[in-house]
Structure formats: C-alpha cells, structure tokens
Amino acid sequence: DTAVSQTPKYLVTQMGNDKSIKCEQNLGHDTxxxxxxxxxxxxxxxxxxxxxxxxxxxxxxxxxxxxxPDKAHLxxxxxxxxxxDSAVYFCASSQGDARSAQHFGDGTRxxxx
Amino acid sequence: xAKTTQPISMDSYEGQEVNITCSHNxxxxxxxxxxxxxxxSQGPRFIIQGYKTKVTNEVASLFIPADxxxxxxxxxxxxxxxxxxxxxxxxxxxxxxxxxxxxGKGTMLLxxx
Numbered sequence: 126d127t128a129v130s131q132t133p134k135y136l137v138t139q140m141g142n143d144k145s146i147k148c149e150q151n152l153g154h155d156t157x158x159x160x161x162x163x164x165x166x167x168x169x170x171x172x173x174x175x176x177x178x179x180x181x182x183x184x185x186x187x188x189x190x191x192x193x194p195d196k197a198h199l200x201x202x203x204x205x206x207x208x209x210d211s212a213v214y215f216c217a218s219s220q221g222d223a224r225s226a227q228h229f230g231d232g233t234r235x236x237x238x
Numbered sequence: 239x240a241k242t243t244q245p246i247s248m249d250s251y252e253g254q255e256v257n258i259t260c261s262h263n264x265x266x267x268x269x270x271x272x273x274x275x276x277x278x279s280q281g282p283r284f285i286i287q288g289y290k291t292k293v294t295n296e297v298a299s300l301f302i303p304a305d306x307x308x309x310x311x312x313x314x315x316x317x318x319x320x321x322x323x324x325x326x327x328x329x330x331x332x333x334x335x336x337x338x339x340x341x342g343k344g345t346m347l348l349x350x351x
Contacts, residue, residue, distance in 0.1 A: 129281070168282065168325070168341035189328025216279045224270045224329075 128152050131216050131230040138206060139238050146201045146233045148216030156222060157199035160215040174199050205234060211237045242326045244275060247346040250282045256313045258345050260326030271302060271309045272327040321349045
C-alpha cells in the first residue's frame, strides 16, 4: 500500500487552464504539505494543513488553492496556469509539525505548453 | 532564516564510508536538523533527524557539534543504491516559520563500483 499517493503522475496542459492534483495519505497523519520542485531542484514548501486547517501559506500566488476535505486528503487546485508553474509538485504528510519525519509522494510533473 | 549550505556533489566507491556536511551558521535554538534522500522521479525520503550530539539509526549517523552550526551525515559502507541526492533541512516551524522548509540544492552522491 502506498503511504502517500498523488494523482496524476504527469499532467500536460496549456496556459490559462485550470487543473487539480489530488493527494491522499493512509498513515493517519494530521499534517499534510504541498511542495514545488523547480528545474533547479529547489524543493520549496507551498502549503501545510494540520487537522484540515491551513496553518501556513507561503508567498504563493493565489491562483494556487489547497483544499482539504478531510485530514487524509490535501488537493491542490491551480487556476489560470502559467509557464512558470511547470515543475514537479510533491505532497507530503507528517504526524505533528515538520520536525517530525515527512513522508512524500512520488510527485506530479506538471508541464505547461 | 536558517539557510543551509552543502557540497553540490560527492563521489565515492562501494564499501566506503561517506560523510556529507551541511553548514547552517544561523541555526536557531529550537531548530532541528533533518536529512532526506531523494532518488530520481521519487519524493524525498526521511533518513535521520537530530538536535545535538550524535544520532544513529539503522541506515546512517548524524553528528552535530556543540555549536550546532554544522552537521554531518555519515553513511557507512555505501552501495550503488545509495546514489541519490541528499538534503539537509533545518527548521522549527513554530518559531521560525515555514520559509525554513526550503530544502536547498542538496548533495548529489554518486557511488561507483
């Protein structure tokens, strides 16, 4: 069983479109995260949810909106996609805050045409 | 911000011990030091975490000097499968904010036969 699963694995779309990436964790963790890894391989946090509440929102454009229907799911919706949004997006989870070991999904590679 | 600096790359041979050092000169009192491993097309995987002195688990050791301005990840007797990127992460969410959760470029370790 995959602990943290993301769908889709690959996403190719055009500028201006709206897309969503889904994430589910079966570890019973109470905190989930979204990271963006750009072409330079920097892995930077975007959002974190603890018990379904947003507890941080870094300087991310408001075109990006996380949605958490329950503590096992944290989906990422992106409006009006831009070329600069091309990256690999990782979902992660931990029990407690990020001082605890984070478990990552295998990423969603988003390519904007 | 607790910025980290690591070597961009390291080379080793099978069976050798590898030590990767991370500098974090402005580490805060409550910051923990966490190391992750990332293979191509996969999310980072937690290796080890420490606050001070030495921590050891089944796969690695983490050495942290008294001033905590650096840390060294030690991988005993590496194998080809240890070829990966290793990230040092320093941060305490509660006090330093989530901006500290930028992983940085990491160290690309290449293990040869």
